[in-house]
Amino acid sequence: MAKILLVEDNELNRDMLSRRLIRQGYEVVIAHDGASGVEMTGAERPDLVLMDMSLPVLDGWEAAQRLKADPVTRSIPVIALTAHAMTADREKALAAGCDDYDTKPIELPRLLGKMQRLLRGA
């Protein structure tokens, strides 16, 4: 089953999403901030990265940009998770090279659909 890296600083969100993904049969690894997210993508080589955009140390936009600039991690799909109604955030995420985005609160079936599409394409 595919390995997912979840980069999220909020403890409750992290706990929820990781448990729900594990239930779906995914292997989940976790990073708490943007910098360790970048580091772990290199070390763990996940099949897909779910990245919150407002992260400490290094924000999600910057982190995504670094992942996409690095030939080693460039091909790993990144889904940005942004807050509702922040159109600018969404555009920034895509401009930073994220492959897709979804809004919080997470609607699991919708997110799973996006993940599966990217995982198939990989």
Added chain:
Amino acid sequence: MRSVEQLERRLEREKRARKAAEAIAEEKTREIYDTNARLQELNNSLEELVRQRTTELAAARDEAVRASQAKSDFLASMSHELRTPLNAIIGYSEMLLEEPDDLMRPELRPDLQKIRGAGKHLLGLINDILDLSKIEAGKMDLFFEAFDLAALLSEVSATVEPLVAKNGNSFELRHEPDLGTMSSDQTKIRQILLNLLSNATKFTTQGRITLSARRLIGNRVEFEVSDTGIGMTGDQLAAIFQPFSQADASTTRNYGGTGLGLAITQQFCRMLGGEVIADSVYGKGSTFTVTVPEVYTYASAPQPSQLGRQRGAIGTVLVVDDEREGTRMLAEPLSQEGYRVLTAAGGTDGLRLAREEKPDAIILDVINPDFDGWTILRLLKTDAELCDIPVILVTMLGERDMGFALGAAEHLTKPINPKELLQLLARVQRPATAPDILVVDDDQSTRDMLRRMLVREGWTVREAASGTEGLQQLAKATPAVMLLDLMMPEVDGFEVLRVVRQTAAWRDLPVVIVTSKDLSRYELEWLRGHAMDVLQKGAYSRSELIAAVRAMVEAARRTPSRLVPG
């Protein structure tokens, strides 16, 4: 002797009379002097007062602008803070509902559903409040695009179908078969219709809900949502678009909803240059009618007579402002940019110049001496010859909705920011000169992202979801620039580019490759020989892409023969 005495007496009398007259004159002079001095003093203090008041007013306005900014910043960050714990409430209740095995006591399920329902309601409320405050702060962005009306309507219908079924209602979608396309903010129109329909389903049981659409004369589109529900009394109807004005507190309890949906709906309609009207018979049902311009920018194709007209390098702009300083602030950046600038100090002159010169855009200060800006705007928009000229209003804060309602295309507040002015002008001018960009990519989200970026810059965008479709689009009309993906099924980007370069009409078409493919040196060299630019997805920045496209659009403008369709 008598005559001498008489003479002396007369002299004496005259002397006295002169002295008296002199005394009177002196007194009057003093009085005049005093009055004058008092007037002068009064005048000085008046001037001082005016200066003081002006400073106070300016300070008050700045304060109000700051306060409004602080309010919307506060709301934005507060709603973020509120949403975070709410996400946890909704998420954990959903998790418990997801796996029935976790529920050792299935009778708890309804309670969990209530927690999730209340959480989602609260979330909707927060989102609506954020939307309203954004509209108020003028920060709600609009994205204009051409879209198919019938497709939008059937998508909206599919979304509301489950809602409609809930209360045992039937649903009907009614429109003529060939509605065609409209050019507006699709997301906002969708939200307007969904708001009205979800209202209709809430207040109707065992009844009928109808969504219909038709084209009106004057290039407007009308949407109508009607129901056979509980209807409203006259008093309720009068307050229906006020925030939190649901019929009474018990309505919210019985029917749900945030009480903000209609207020937002009305604001959206106005932002799109349209309006919404409510009509209802108590106990029988309600009808909401939305009318919006078919093309937001008032921009039908340029008239042939206008095309041959003498104009400045990039267009003619009429500035109507009674203040010389205000006029200068507006005119200077415009003429520096290459516009031909006409100025009028009042409404009469402004209207005359507009008729004589048919400028490409009009910048109108709302405060004008002979008639106010609103009147001028109304006259411009009701004149068949002038109504297509986009008007940018210069207003005080908070008047922009009125401007949009009266047909203004854009809106600026003083002090004028020259950069913003030029951007707005480029945006409203788009229809006459809009270079169109063709985006060929099989991935919808990439197309979405590119379209948003490009539309922001004032360009029009066509999309093609495959190489074949790309070539078909090219054949319809040659765009100013083509953005081309490489990895597409069947006809890939390499093939498209080969065909383009072998076709005489497209040989000079600027093509930008946007790809995530890892290119071999051979491929890269071949592409460099056949395309203007190669951008690697993820490695380029938004500004790089925009700069590349802009350079090509401008180059193409200088050699217009390139744009003639093959």
